Amino acid sequence: MKQVKPNIDLNDYFCLQPFTYSEFHRNAYSDTQYLCCPDWNDVNIKVSDNLQENWNSEAANSVRKGHLTGNFKGCNPESCPALNTLLNTGKQMTPIMHKKDFDPKLLNTKGPKRIKICSDNACNLKCPTCREEILPNTVEKTNRTKALLDSIERDYGVSLESVYTSGGGDPFYSNPMREWLQGMNKNTFPLLNEVILHTNGILFTPKVWEKMTRIHPHVKVVEISIDAACKDTYENKTRLGGKWDTLIKNLHYIKKLTTLDALMLDFVVQKDNYKEMEDFVKMGEEIFGDCSYQLQINFQRVWQWPSISDERFKKMCIWDTDHPEHQQFLVELKKIERYSQYGYGEGKTVVYHNLNDLL
Numbered sequence: 001m002k003q004v005k006p007n008i009d010l011n012d013y014f015c016l017q018p019f020t021y022s023e024f025h026r027n028a029y030s031d032t033q034y035l036c037c038p039d040w041n042d043v044n045i046k047v048s049d050n051l052q053e054n055w056n057s058e059a060a061n062s063v064r065k066g067h068l069t070g071n072f073k074g075c076n077p078e079s080c081p082a083l084n085t086l087l088n089t090g091k092q093m094t095p096i097m098h099k100k101d102f103d104p105k106l107l108n109t110k111g112p113k114r115i116k117i118c119s120d121n122a123c124n125l126k127c128p129t130c131r132e133e134i135l136p137n138t139v140e141k142t143n144r145t146k147a148l149l150d151s152i153e154r155d156y157g158v159s160l161e162s163v164y165t166s167g168g169g170d171p172f173y174s175n176p177m178r179e180w181l182q183g184m185n186k187n188t189f190p191l192l193n194e195v196i197l198h199t200n201g202i203l204f205t206p207k208v209w210e211k212m213t214r215i216h217p218h219v220k221v222v223e224i225s226i227d228a229a230c231k232d233t234y235e236n237k238t239r240l241g242g243k244w245d246t247l248i249k250n251l252h253y254i255k256k257l258t259t260l261d262a263l264m265l266d267f268v269v270q271k272d273n274y275k276e277m278e279d280f281v282k283m284g285e286e287i288f289g290d291c292s293y294q295l296q297i298n299f300q301r302v303w304q305w306p307s308i309s310d311e312r313f314k315k316m317c318i319w320d321t322d323h324p325e326h327q328q329f330l331v332e333l334k335k336i337e338r339y340s341q342y343g344y345g346e347g348k349t350v351v352y353h354n355l356n357d358l359l
Contacts, residue, residue: 006090011070013086016095017041018064019106022055022156024148025168026119027306031148035063036075037116037167039303040083043074051155056109068102079303081354088356111159115152116196118168120145120177125170125200125241127227129268129316131307134241137175145176153188162194172203184214198223202242204250222254223264229279237272251287260293269355270302270316271325278335285349299336299353319358333358 018035022045025032032038033046033054045060047053054060066073077083082096092098122137123130152160163184171177186192195218197204204222228234231244239247254263265284267277281297288295304313314320318329337359339351 005088008087008090009070010072012099013070013092013096014067014099014102015072015075015082016097016106018060018067020113021095021115022051022112023116023167024119024152026121026144031119031144035060036080040076040080041074042076049151051151052111055111055156064107068099078357079301079354081298081300081352084354084356085352088359093352111156113159114162114164114194115156115160116164117148117152117166117177119148120166120174121169122174122177123169123200124173124202125239127225127239128272128312129227129238129270129302129308130305135169137173142176145174149176149180157188158190160189161191162196163189163192164196164198167198170199170203171197172199172208178208181215182212192218194218194220196221196223198225200225200239200242201247201250201254204254206253209253217259219257219259220261221264222257222260223266224251224254225266225268226280227266227268227270228273229276229283233273233276238268238270248287255288255291260291262294262296263288263291264296264298267297267299268302269299269318269329269353271318271323272316274318274325274329274332277332278339281336281339281349281351289349291348293348295349297339297349297351299351299355301355319355330358 021035023034023037025034025038031046032044033051034043035041035045041063043059043063045054045057047057063073072083075083077087082093085091085093086096120141121135122141123135126132126134165171165177165181166174171181184192195215197219199222201224226234226247227238234242234244234247265280267273267280269277277299284295284297301319302316308316317323318325320326323329333355336351336353339349
């Protein structure tokens with residue numbers, strides 16, 4: 001039965017992100033800074049290399065004002081899972097909160113409590129939803145990343161409680177990111193209590209992990225991008241350059257980490273993998289289902305990154321109602337609905353996605 005779209009008044013809600021969070025990105029010409037994932041909120045708040053000035057910029061404050069006046073300025077209700085879920089199901093999930101729970105202390109402008117560093121795209125895989133070739137470490141890229149990391153320490157070190165890296169490449173493959181994680185200390189980040197590692201998992205080996213002992217107590221979440229539930233799809237369609245057997249071996253190693261609050265498995269939905277969505281949930285539960293921490297499985301619709309041509313995106317874009325396999329996709333989407341709790345639920349396994357408007 002088709003879901004009935006609820007009547008939601010956004011004046012009753014706000015999103016926590018613009019008040020506590022910032023994200024760093026980079027293109028060929030410049031560095032950018034946002035108050036959320038730019039696919040979810042596209043307002044660039046960068047005005048200078050001084051990160052405090054960016055945090056308090058006119059653009060940043062206009063987004064915050066928008067979230068307190070019901071217009072959710074810059075937000076994309078298709079790509080943001082929380083806004084997509086609220087508008088299409090009426091269910092509230094983090095980081096969207098009810099306006100009555102707004103704490104005036106959130107207007108404190110010392111700096112973000114949480115950051116995500118996506119600005120170094122060095123990666124050991126070439127995934128069709130992201131890039132067309134392996135992007136190596138280069139001198140120019142390394143120097144730019146080191147400069148940003150120095151600025152983060154200088155301008156945000158005293159306010160940061162959580163560091164998330166990375167969404168643009170792989171933190172174990174990027175030389176400056178890996179070295180930075182190895183050298184983190186309490187003198188620079190006195191309030192730090194959480195490190196989130198977003199990786200493809202291929203380099204998450206005992207050898208590499210044991211070189212990062214300083215962050216071990218703080219690693220509360222590991223997020224792994226996989227986009228497949230079988231070897232053929234993984235190695236030949238979604239994770240080119242990756243080795244399925246290596247991934248599975250490393251997942252069983254990661255499973256043993258004792259500091260985790262949650263383990264996240266990511267799946268970018270497209271034509272080449274949509275029939276494996278339910279199998280992906282079952283695979284995650286088979287490996288991590290008996291763990292004490294929560295398993296979060298995140299399905300995201302494929303988005304058109306700069307490396308994806310219009311023609312290729314049209315073939316990938318299974319959620320487009322004009323796609324020839326769209327009806328078959330809806331059948332698969334409905335299969336995972338019975339697992340979905342629309343966000344951070346009470347169960348140990350949580351399935352969420354930004355495809356609610358299609359149901």
